[in-house]
Amino acid sequence: MKARDLALQGALAAVALVAAYLVWQRAPTGAPGDVTVVELPSRALDRVRFEDEARFVELFRDAQDRDLLWVRLGFKPAKPIQPEATAMASDGGTPPGDGGTAAPVAPPPPRELRANEVALKLFPRFAPLRATRSLGVLDAKKLEEVGLTTSQRKLTMTLGGKVESFTLASTTGGWGTPYLRRESDGQVFLLGPALLPDLENASSRLVDRRMHLFDLGDFDAVVISSGGSSRSFTATGKAPNPVALAPEESPDKPDEFTRNWHDRVWRLVPLDLLGRDEQPVGGEPTESFRVEYKRGGKALGQLTVARGPEGFFARTEHTSGWVRLPAGVDPLASEVARVTTPVSSASGP
Structure with missing residues (x-):
């Protein structure tokens, strides 16, 4: 009888140890680590688009050569301007009679430029897209705290014809902490600090400004x-x-x-x-x-x-x-x- 009790206790202890090991091995939500946000290979990635309230930048593959990348830089249409303030400043305080809004000036067409070596290294880092932490679905108060409630900053990825959209946290005085919210299910993640700044400064960091690929003296x-x-x-x-x-x-x-x-x-x-x-x-x-x-x-x-x-x-x-x-x-x-x-x-x- 005692031998049977000892065997039972040993079995229960073994089960407890296995369960504890499995829990220890599983990374809990909210813990630092390598969290997958989008699980697709880089060859499936067709386009990455970043935008804020005024402009956008896109990294995309060439239609004929998928190994060739282009950078598209453009401005979003300006919001309609309420004429009262500008009219009062120009005519001594008399607003226009119709009380309408001034038509916004159409932005210039976007520019498509060759991507440089920095862009070629950055592009595959979006697929698979990984984060340092998963925060799960946050309530309204938490979303406001991390800057995701009214942000106009967006990240859109096209992978194998499917579009995956994210809202990026707004920033004040710099990039701050790069939180993003997956629009498909509301999950919030914390990205690493080095992924997004190149997109923000694409005109200076991602555009190939070389005139030639050969050097002085490579010709005879x-x-x-x-x-x-x-x-x-x-x-x-x-x-x-x-x-x-x-x-x-x-x-x-x-x-x-x-x-x-x-x-x-x-x-x-x-x-x-x-x-x-x-x-x-x-x-x-x-x-x-x-x-x-x-x-x-x-x-x-x-x-x-x-x-x-x-x-x-x-x-x-x-x-x-x-x-x-x-x-x-x-x-x-x-x-x-x-x-x-x-x-x-x-x-x-």
């Missing part, structure tokens, strides 16, 4: 054209050392003037990037000069510099469209005639 020939004239040069050397340019007809006589001119052209940095298929104000700019790069007789890339009503623009084999250039391009456009004109041999009587 340069063709410079302007106004119907064209001249070819051989290129020798590699950065960080100077890259010499010599006329194709005199490869043993480097042209110092052309080298200096080309160095200034190579260092041109975009002031503003226009989107894919976007035209500068005033329409297609007029080409001023073009520089073509070759290696082993094959085209490597090109730079076209053009003049528009609002200054100079450029585009290359890599840019998504035209880019606005800073001031100071006029001398380059003026000196290109000298670069493309062969030096005549001096002849005497």
Whole structure:
């Protein structure tokens, strides 16, 4: 009888130990850890969109090449303006007679730009989407405390044709704590601090601003054209050392003037990037000069510099469209005639 009691107590103790182990192994809701918010592989992710009350940014795959990412930057329509305040400020306090609202100004079309290496690394981190903590479904008071009641900040993900939407906590004076609420079931999660700031600052952090994918000296020939004239040069050397340019007809006589001119052209940095298929104000700019790069007789890339009503623009084999250039391009456009004109041999009587 005593042996039977001991066996029973031992069995109960074993069951209790197993149960305790299972409870200990299970991460409780609200505990720190790696919580899955969206369980889908990164290859299923098509688009990530972040928006606030004024603007939006989207990271999305190219329709023809899913390994190529684009960044779409845009502004949301402004809210209708109540005219009383503006009218009273402008006419001494007399509001308009009809008491209506002023029509909001339509936002400019969004810009589509190439995504950079930072964006390529950020995009797959959204699928599967993971959080550091699950808070469950919160009551109205708790939602207000964490900034989810009236927030206009949204995160939308398109995965395999299915849309998953979240509300992001509002912020005051910075990003603060990145809470998000899953709209499909009301579950609230705490994201890690490093996932969202790149989307917030997408124009400076996620856009590829490079003019070329090759470096100075990766080419062995340069063709410079302007106004119907064209001249070819051989290129020798590699950065960080100077890259010499010599006329194709005199490869043993480097042209110092052309080298200096080309160095200034190579260092041109975009002031503003226009989107894919976007035209500068005033329409297609007029080409001023073009520089073509070759290696082993094959085209490597090109730079076209053009003049528009609002200054100079450029585009290359890599840019998504035209880019606005800073001031100071006029001398380059003026000196290109000298670069493309062969030096005549001096002849005497």
